Amino acid sequence: MSALLELRDLTIDYRSRRGLVPAVRGVNLTLEAGQTLGMAGESGCGKSTLAMSVLRLLPKTAVIGGEVLLDGEDVRTMSFGRLRAVRWAGASVVFQGAMHALNPVLRIGDQLAEPITLHGGAGAKSNSPADVQRAVGELLERVGLPRRHAKAYPHELSGGQKQRVMIAMALACGPRLVIADEPTTALDVMVQAQVLKLLGELVSESGIGLMMISHDLSVLAQTCQRLAVMYAGRMVELGPSAQVMHQPAHPYSKALAAAFPTVGDPASRMAPQGLPGDPPDPTNLPGGCPFHPRCPVSTVECESTDVLLRQADPEHQAACVRVPENVTETAGEPV
Amino acid sequence: MSEKQQTPSQLAWARRKEAASRAWKQFRVQRSGLAGLIALGVIAALAILAPVLTDSAQLDVTKVNGPSLGAPSGDYLLGTDENGRSVLLLTWWGARVSLTVGLSAALLSVVIGTVIGVLSAHFGGWVSAILMRFTDFFLVLPSLVLAIALSTVLDRGLFTIILAIGLTSWPSTARLVRAQTLSVEARPYIERARALGGGHTHVITKHVLPSVLPLVFANTTLAVASAIIAESTLSFLGLGDPTQVTWGSMLKSAASNGAVTTGAWWYLLPPGLGIVAVVLAFTLCGRALETVLNPRLRGER
Amino acid sequence: MTDLLTPGEQTEPPASTGRRSSSGTLRFVLGKLGGAVISVAFVAGLGFLLFRVLPGDPVLTMTRGRPTTPEAIAELRIRFGLDDPLWKQFLDYVGGLLTGDFGTSYAYSRPVGEMILERVGPTLLLVGTGTILAVILGMWIGIRGAWEHGSRFDRTTTSLALTLWSVPTFWLGLLLLMLTGNLFPSGGMVDPSTPKEFLPQLLDTAHHLVLPCITFVAVVYAQYQLVMRSSLLEEMGADYLNTARAKGMREDMVRRRHAVPNAMLPAITLVFLHLGLVVQGAITVETVFSWPGLGLLLYEALSYPDLPLLQGVFTVLAGSVVAMNVVADLLYRVFDPRVRAV
Amino acid sequence: MSELIRAEDLSVRFKARGGATARAVDGVELTVRKGEIVALVGESGCGKTSLARSLLGLVQPAQGSIRFEGEPLPTTSKGLKAYRRQAQLVLQDPTGALNPRHSVYEAVAEGLRIHKVPGDERELVADALSRAGLRPPERYFLAFPHELSGGQRQRVVIAGALALQPKLLIADEPVASLDASVRGEILALLLKLRQDLGLAALVVTHDLGLAWNIADRVAVMYLGRLVEVGPVEEVLTAPKHPYTQALLSVLSETEEPIVLSGEPPDPTRIPGGCRFHPRCQVVAAGLPEEMERRCRTQDVPILTSGEQTQVACHVATARATTG
Amino acid sequence: APVAVPAHAQQQQQPGPVLRVGLLQNIDSLNPFLAVFQSSTELGRLMYDFLNANAAKDNSPAPGLAEKWESSPDKLTWTYTIRSGAKWTDGTPITAKDVAFTYNLMVTNDAAATANGSFVSTFKSVTAKDERTLVIETKSPQATMLSLDVPIVPEHLWSKVSDIGKFANDQMPVVGSGPFILTEHKPDQFIRLKANKDYWRGAPKIDELQFLYFKNSDAAVQALRKGEVDLINRLTPTQYQALGSDANITLNKAPGRRFSELLINPGAATRDNVAIGDGNAALKDVRVRKAISQGIDTKALVERVLKGFGEQGKGIIPPVFSDFHWEPKGAEVNTFDPAAANKALDELGMRKGADGVRISTDGKPLKLRLYARNDRPNDVTSGEFIKQWMLDIGIAVDFTTISGNQMNEQTNTGNYDLAFSGWGTNPDPDYILSLSTCSQRPGADGKGGTTAAYMCDKTYDELYAKQLAEFDPAKRAELVKQAQARYNEVRPSLVLYYENALEAYRSDKFSGFTKQPEGNGVIREQNGVWGYYGAQPVGSSGSGGGSNTGVLIGVVIAVIVLGGIAIVVISKRRKVSSDDRE
Numbered sequence A: 001m002s003a004l005l006e007l008r009d010l011t012i013d014y015r016s017r018r019g020l021v022p023a024v025r026g027v028n029l030t031l032e033a034g035q036t037l038g039m040a041g042e043s044g045c046g047k048s049t050l051a052m053s054v055l056r057l058l059p060k061t062a063v064i065g066g067e068v069l070l071d072g073e074d075v076r077t078m079s080f081g082r083l084r085a086v087r088w089a090g091a092s093v094v095f096q097g098a099m100h101a102l103n104p105v106l107r108i109g110d111q112l113a114e115p116i117t118l119h120g121g122a123g124a125k126s127n128s129p130a131d132v133q134r135a136v137g138e139l140l141e142r143v144g145l146p147r148r149h150a151k152a153y154p155h156e157l158s159g160g161q162k163q164r165v166m167i168a169m170a171l172a173c174g175p176r177l178v179i180a181d182e183p184t185t186a187l188d189v190m191v192q193a194q195v196l197k198l199l200g201e202l203v204s205e206s207g208i209g210l211m212m213i214s215h216d217l218s219v220l221a222q223t224c225q226r227l228a229v230m231y232a233g234r235m236v237e238l239g240p241s242a243q244v245m246h247q248p249a250h251p252y253s254k255a256l257a258a259a260f261p262t263v264g265d266p267a268s269r270m271a272p273q274g275l276p277g278d279p280p281d282p283t284n285l286p287g288g289c290p291f292h293p294r295c296p297v298s299t300v301e302c303e304s305t306d307v308l309l310r311q312a313d314p315e316h317q318a319a320c321v322r323v324p325e326n327v328t329e330t331a332g333e334p335v
Numbered sequence B: 001m002s003e004k005q006q007t008p009s010q011l012a013w014a015r016r017k018e019a020a021s022r023a024w025k026q027f028r029v030q031r032s033g034l035a036g037l038i039a040l041g042v043i044a045a046l047a048i049l050a051p052v053l054t055d056s057a058q059l060d061v062t063k064v065n066g067p068s069l070g071a072p073s074g075d076y077l078l079g080t081d082e083n084g085r086s087v088l089l090l091t092w093w094g095a096r097v098s099l100t101v102g103l104s105a106a107l108l109s110v111v112i113g114t115v116i117g118v119l120s121a122h123f124g125g126w127v128s129a130i131l132m133r134f135t136d137f138f139l140v141l142p143s144l145v146l147a148i149a150l151s152t153v154l155d156r157g158l159f160t161i162i163l164a165i166g167l168t169s170w171p172s173t174a175r176l177v178r179a180q181t182l183s184v185e186a187r188p189y190i191e192r193a194r195a196l197g198g199g200h201t202h203v204i205t206k207h208v209l210p211s212v213l214p215l216v217f218a219n220t221t222l223a224v225a226s227a228i229i230a231e232s233t234l235s236f237l238g239l240g241d242p243t244q245v246t247w248g249s250m251l252k253s254a255a256s257n258g259a260v261t262t263g264a265w266w267y268l269l270p271p272g273l274g275i276v277a278v279v280l281a282f283t284l285c286g287r288a289l290e291t292v293l294n295p296r297l298r299g300e301r
Numbered sequence C: 001m002t003d004l005l006t007p008g009e010q011t012e013p014p015a016s017t018g019r020r021s022s023s024g025t026l027r028f029v030l031g032k033l034g035g036a037v038i039s040v041a042f043v044a045g046l047g048f049l050l051f052r053v054l055p056g057d058p059v060l061t062m063t064r065g066r067p068t069t070p071e072a073i074a075e076l077r078i079r080f081g082l083d084d085p086l087w088k089q090f091l092d093y094v095g096g097l098l099t100g101d102f103g104t105s106y107a108y109s110r111p112v113g114e115m116i117l118e119r120v121g122p123t124l125l126l127v128g129t130g131t132i133l134a135v136i137l138g139m140w141i142g143i144r145g146a147w148e149h150g151s152r153f154d155r156t157t158t159s160l161a162l163t164l165w166s167v168p169t170f171w172l173g174l175l176l177l178m179l180t181g182n183l184f185p186s187g188g189m190v191d192p193s194t195p196k197e198f199l200p201q202l203l204d205t206a207h208h209l210v211l212p213c214i215t216f217v218a219v220v221y222a223q224y225q226l227v228m229r230s231s232l233l234e235e236m237g238a239d240y241l242n243t244a245r246a247k248g249m250r251e252d253m254v255r256r257r258h259a260v261p262n263a264m265l266p267a268i269t270l271v272f273l274h275l276g277l278v279v280q281g282a283i284t285v286e287t288v289f290s291w292p293g294l295g296l297l298l299y300e301a302l303s304y305p306d307l308p309l310l311q312g313v314f315t316v317l318a319g320s321v322v323a324m325n326v327v328a329d330l331l332y333r334v335f336d337p338r339v340r341a342v
Numbered sequence D: 001m002s003e004l005i006r007a008e009d010l011s012v013r014f015k016a017r018g019g020a021t022a023r024a025v026d027g028v029e030l031t032v033r034k035g036e037i038v039a040l041v042g043e044s045g046c047g048k049t050s051l052a053r054s055l056l057g058l059v060q061p062a063q064g065s066i067r068f069e070g071e072p073l074p075t076t077s078k079g080l081k082a083y084r085r086q087a088q089l090v091l092q093d094p095t096g097a098l099n100p101r102h103s104v105y106e107a108v109a110e111g112l113r114i115h116k117v118p119g120d121e122r123e124l125v126a127d128a129l130s131r132a133g134l135r136p137p138e139r140y141f142l143a144f145p146h147e148l149s150g151g152q153r154q155r156v157v158i159a160g161a162l163a164l165q166p167k168l169l170i171a172d173e174p175v176a177s178l179d180a181s182v183r184g185e186i187l188a189l190l191l192k193l194r195q196d197l198g199l200a201a202l203v204v205t206h207d208l209g210l211a212w213n214i215a216d217r218v219a220v221m222y223l224g225r226l227v228e229v230g231p232v233e234e235v236l237t238a239p240k241h242p243y244t245q246a247l248l249s250v251l252s253e254t255e256e257p258i259v260l261s262g263e264p265p266d267p268t269r270i271p272g273g274c275r276f277h278p279r280c281q282v283v284a285a286g287l288p289e290e291m292e293r294r295c296r297t298q299d300v301p302i303l304t305s306g307e308q309t310q311v312a313c314h315v316a317t318a319r320a321t322t323g
Numbered sequence E: 001a002p003v004a005v006p007a008h009a010q011q012q013q014q015p016g017p018v019l020r021v022g023l024l025q026n027i028d029s030l031n032p033f034l035a036v037f038q039s040s041t042e043l044g045r046l047m048y049d050f051l052n053a054n055a056a057k058d059n060s061p062a063p064g065l066a067e068k069w070e071s072s073p074d075k076l077t078w079t080y081t082i083r084s085g086a087k088w089t090d091g092t093p094i095t096a097k098d099v100a101f102t103y104n105l106m107v108t109n110d111a112a113a114t115a116n117g118s119f120v121s122t123f124k125s126v127t128a129k130d131e132r133t134l135v136i137e138t139k140s141p142q143a144t145m146l147s148l149d150v151p152i153v154p155e156h157l158w159s160k161v162s163d164i165g166k167f168a169n170d171q172m173p174v175v176g177s178g179p180f181i182l183t184e185h186k187p188d189q190f191i192r193l194k195a196n197k198d199y200w201r202g203a204p205k206i207d208e209l210q211f212l213y214f215k216n217s218d219a220a221v222q223a224l225r226k227g228e229v230d231l232i233n234r235l236t237p238t239q240y241q242a243l244g245s246d247a248n249i250t251l252n253k254a255p256g257r258r259f260s261e262l263l264i265n266p267g268a269a270t271r272d273n274v275a276i277g278d279g280n281a282a283l284k285d286v287r288v289r290k291a292i293s294q295g296i297d298t299k300a301l302v303e304r305v306l307k308g309f310g311e312q313g314k315g316i317i318p319p320v321f322s323d324f325h326w327e328p329k330g331a332e333v334n335t336f337d338p339a340a341a342n343k344a345l346d347e348l349g350m351r352k353g354a355d356g357v358r359i360s361t362d363g364k365p366l367k368l369r370l371y372a373r374n375d376r377p378n379d380v381t382s383g384e385f386i387k388q389w390m391l392d393i394g395i396a397v398d399f400t401t402i403s404g405n406q407m408n409e410q411t412n413t414g415n416y417d418l419a420f421s422g423w424g425t426n427p428d429p430d431y432i433l434s435l436s437t438c439s440q441r442p443g444a445d446g447k448g449g450t451t452a453a454y455m456c457d458k459t460y461d462e463l464y465a466k467q468l469a470e471f472d473p474a475k476r477a478e479l480v481k482q483a484q485a486r487y488n489e490v491r492p493s494l495v496l497y498y499e500n501a502l503e504a505y506r507s508d509k510f511s512g513f514t515k516q517p518e519g520n521g522v523i524r525e526q527n528g529v530w531g532y533y534g535a536q537p538v539g540s541s542g543s544g545g546g547s548n549t550g551v552l553i554g555v556v557i558a559v560i561v562l563g564g565i566a567i568v569v570i571s572k573r574r575k576v577s578s579d580d581r582e
């Protein structure tokens, strides 16, 4: 049986005036049904690009290489009709920034009903207006919003409420995979906690696969079983949440984890941890390991060798020369 | 970021030069804008050089002896008007007046609009309320009708036309400048400048104006375009100065002297095409400039 | 007139976060109406002052060239209240306006209001037909152009729009007159010999309408096209379009259901905002084609010059623009839920 | 440590849409001492920025006073200008805080020019830049903001503030818009400046981790009021106010987060009694009737600006006094 | 029902010949007491008969409603015999009472005197002795008693009008007595009149007369070419020349009734001889005024400005009124002679300065302002010429164009040096001559005057008074000519030229237009309506078919355009949905 989502050697470049901008540079990833995967990395490292490629939603300027398999079927070569069928019913997306992802002039209820009607009543009993309305009401209640909000316009809701609507919308057709792209970034701490809790509950009770993207490792660690860390279009670390968070194998993951200190941890008191240097410019990546100019522990070797993911633990891979090169070089397959 | 010992003013100059060359680079890639600029350059050069290249005496009805409404011929490449003057020459010289009127009226309107827009956005409160009420009032006034009224009331002449156009077309600039000023004023760097101790003058001259002026400039080029059309319309309605040769007044005399009836296309086409060419050139330039200055539009037009 | 080409001037919907409230709506409507009333008052005052500054004695203009006696002149001065002090003239004028009396035309010795009323119909017919056609044409091209932006269709239509936009209306009218030869009448609205029945009158009017309407549309539609195009382009990158696509929607549905309605808002509002201004475009068209509307009336009043008539037409035109602005504001509120709730 | 700036019973109000008044800051007593870093934390919309801006005289307080080094804040524009040499502002978004048309040099020199600071401008700018960690400074003179990374931009903003040699830095969410890996660097810089120049700072943030990283004292704000003030170690390790507790719980991965119900509070409609009671998990969990009545009806006194930890909670105060 | 009646419509379209006339000036009022526009007075003539007519042949008084008349020896009492058998168009007979009512209304009602009040200003009484006898007594002799240009209105209808000043007279069809009956008026669009079959002179030969309104003469010319109208006037020379090539069109060039003049400020003063204005003092000298005149080539103006369609100016009465037109002789002739002008000015001590401009007697350069109305292209062009010619005789001219209003303002206050002016004249010379009498200058308040030339000459005034009292036509003509000679002598203005009236009509459709005066006269804007009255269709074909085919063509085109759009839309739709792109 094929995995829910499988990325094989995925590369994505954007055509731009300055030439090709590599956004994703060879990513291998597998997500099984019911699994939750967190994806972290700093701004511009290619997280959203990767997520959008799953539903072939990238702009026309994107050049895609490799394979994107949804239930074993390659999204890249699907007919457009088939793709439309897969969209939302097979995999849905919670977009970054709910304010803009909702159409400002349509009522919430209509926007929720839209995917249901489009997919012939998927997620409702039938495609009849009454059934669709009922389904919309249920969806709203599922995310903790009163049914009457179906009549509201997006601007009448708060940021947290809108994000809930987006989640409800993602669940409308009962997809097997949900991709949440920074679902909480713009939200306040407290609201963020509410949304994350909700998302966690929904995923665990319905057994769907979740890919969640954020730049905040601690947020991901609370919700996801596994964590992937990206740097400059590559996956640099992949493993169970606790391990990546607390025993990171890649220096970048380490820095990322340290940037969100644990309150009460005397080690970080009056000692903010940072990573010197600037994020890499995708058009002009340094040679060797792309991280080496900022790496506190880089060696001469790092300047020349471009390291791919290596097996650090049975379930834990990292792309760093310090990880012993014992097992296969071209890992990426979970065990 | 190179030279070691530069004075701040040298730095500023270097910066300006760089910004200008960057803007020029962005402008250059827009083919229509470039075409507009070239067209404008050619037309402006011709207009400026008219006294050198042509004999202005041939504009004097008392000195010419061509046929009345004569068709194009070897002597008169674009035929003659009802008084036997060369239409080519009239069109050529008409460009001078039309351009002058267009530029001056646009300038007047843009200056008024900018001052009102910046002041009303910067000071807010009742200043803004009054100025905006004023602007809104002028904005709803049908500007052509008002210009007609003004040119009826004032002494006939180029200056009146300039005044009439300038005084009636500023509100849209004021709105634009106000919107732009408001958006600049909402930027954190204004708050920072104020926190650094900068007063109104500092904020307006160092931050607001520099970021508003380029857009005002683009707006001016567009305003020139509409001022030229407005001039021709007023002249056509008989509100211009009949002793001045402008494209509008040429069209008026063409229309009232039977150019349409006699099919004297050579009298009707050149001034009209002149207007279209200049207005189009200004519009293209203005749009290209806007695209350069307003990144939101970049790559869309 | 360039207004439409300049971005940023587009009416920005006031950012709002509040909830809907009926008292807010009422306050909004009242505020707008109040503003409009003030504007109209300004217009009336301005109109009065402006034309009072006119040099020359209107009575002399009136009587020039025909036998008159000093007594008759004095009589006329009194009849038109020209010997009253300015403030009294103003009070009379305002009082008249309030009772719907625009004064008496110098040239025609008829109530100005009546004369204006006669000409409103033809102008509405011309401007109305023209605007409807221009809006349909402009929006359609604008939407298509934006959706396929960069395509040949887009490039040609945009260039065409910019070119037409640069054409003086009256010149286009003259050219059309010259080029169409015998196909269309040279002027007027309906032939006197046409039977006074509905269908022949309609057809004849339509026949007369063709050239003025084409002229009008050609110059006006470009604005709508450019506005619609940039408005839609602005929406093209919007995230909710991606959401719609991600839901599995077909591209043309994305356009119809999501992109266009959003882009339509500013465009429609602008149409209304500019409708009032467009009326003045009728001045030149009506003059060229002898179309018996307000514009022609203004032109005639101008050449006389007939002060009360000028004043009346000016007030009515400006007033209609003010009214259109109020309509535009209210429409925005009706159509855009974001603004409605304040 | 002596007092540098002190807000007394400070209130800031805004006319909100629809005619309501937003009490953005509603009676705050806060002190920053010389050389001290104070963190002001709270959720979005609780009035942090308004408080910070009023401290700089950028908004007029509706009530209360601000004293800088014992003197009340001047009201004349000249006086304010002089004051603003002493207190400087660093904003959340360094990209926005720099005029895209001004080079780094001009951005840093702007304050110097406004105040006509004597001395060689070039040297002063270079000095400020290198203090802010942009070395060698000449390399950055001609750069434009868009050519710099976010972290570098924030350093330029800080350099601009430092160039005037202020005594107080008010930083409104200085790292919120920066990438995780970069924020540590900026925070370290603040600490270093305190160490080198004795600079006092009020750091506004919604992130308790940041407070833990650099602050001496922390003030927790809720709906225009301070609800808990005290040394970081005390407040963050043993929070007494239910709101502080909730904030802390959602940060940690280990604890079960206390997710407060209800919508974010609205400063135009501040509830009566303890302003936190509608969302208070302690109230929700049930309290003795007498206690609950106090929470619902009786406003909590304004915290004074003392050295010790203080908490504005009927329950916590009652517990502390009873044992 | 309106949709299903093409056959019926066709029937209505069938009536007899319709003469369509292009109208360039709209109608100010249908009320003949208020109408002052040329177009409206002409319409009034079509609708109403006058007491007397002006003969088509030579403008001489002819019978109108009055078939006979006589006056008392002192010329103060006039008795007219109203013809019998003339009827109002509602069938009521026209009697002397109607005429008396009309004149008395004008005498007693100020509003009714608006347009034609001057004709009754000397009336002492107007009485209808019986149905057919009208007696008018005047306070002083009035030369225009046989050319009272007043439409006579029916008493039985107009006596019910309460406020003449507000009465629109638009109850269609309007009851009148003229050759045509007004049946429809659409302001700014058209006027329809149907023939009055019972007209006492006999029914017109056309069934209907339509005036179609055109805003500019070019549109009217186009319409004539297309056959939309059959008769137009007020052509520009260029239009006139252009129409010459069309075989179906006949042109008519007639001497005009207007003279154009150049005012030369002789020292403006009020009625009470108080000097006003700021006219150049040098111009007070008649020799300077004459020198200036000598420097102006009126022949060249006729050729270059009027393109030959006009005649050189002589007296203030145009040659069309040949009885009164004055031909200068010998030294009276103003010949173009710059050398003589230079010499004359030199002799006056106004020597040329270094720049070629003369130094006036007051020591200042001789600089004159020249005003032209900006809505009179001929004046503007003439101005350019005059400016040049003046330079040749050492006078610097500052040429400005101003609005008609401003022109009135400047000339009425005497604030001008040189200015263009001009007047239309009537068959009777009294009014135009009266304008140049001393009493026509403005009053002390600067208001009330109608003259612009500031002529005030005792000799002239005497001649004027004499001609007014002279009832022998030949002697009167002689006096009128002497007055003009005197005017020329005083030279408060130089008569530049008389423009021709240029007209054109579809000779393939109509003929028989009676010209006034006979031979080379005008068809329209006559002192009468002979032109329209005489018009008769050529062959059998009426007009009107053109507009029907036009409608058809229009509809076809509209259908094609709409169809084209629909096809484009549909095909694009299909294309878009077929390559349903991503």
Ligand SMILES: Nc1ncnc2c1ncn2[C@@H]1O[C@H](COP(=O)(O)OP(=O)(O)OP(=O)(O)O)[C@@H](O)[C@H]1O
Pocket: A014, A015, A016, A021, A022, A023, A041, A042, A043, A044, A045, A046, A047, A048, A049, A050, A059, A061, A215, A282
């Ligand atoms: N449409 C596009 N055209 C060109 N380049 C693009 C486009 N979209 C993204 N990029 C570039 O691709 C890279 C990856 O972008 P992406 O949006 O996937 O990053 P991200 O990890 O989601 O960042 P963030 O955390 O800011 O959302 C960036 O360098 C970005 O500049």
Ligand SMILES: Nc1ncnc2c1ncn2[C@@H]1O[C@H](COP(=O)(O)OP(=O)(O)OP(=O)(O)O)[C@@H](O)[C@H]1O
Pocket: D014, D015, D016, D022, D023, D024, D042, D043, D044, D045, D046, D047, D048, D049, D050, D051, D206, D266, D267
């Ligand atoms: N200029 C203003 N006009 C009206 N209301 C304002 C203004 N500034 C702030 N407010 C209101 O005052 C309240 C407090 O705002 P403030 O910006 O101080 O909060 P904050 O704690 O800084 O929030 P955030 O974390 O989102 O920055 C908010 O409800 C806000 O809507």
Ligand SMILES: [Mg+2]
Pocket: A047, A048, A049, A096, A181
């Ligand atoms: Mg992203």
Ligand SMILES: [Mg+2]
Pocket: D048, D049, D050, D172
């Ligand atoms: Mg804030």
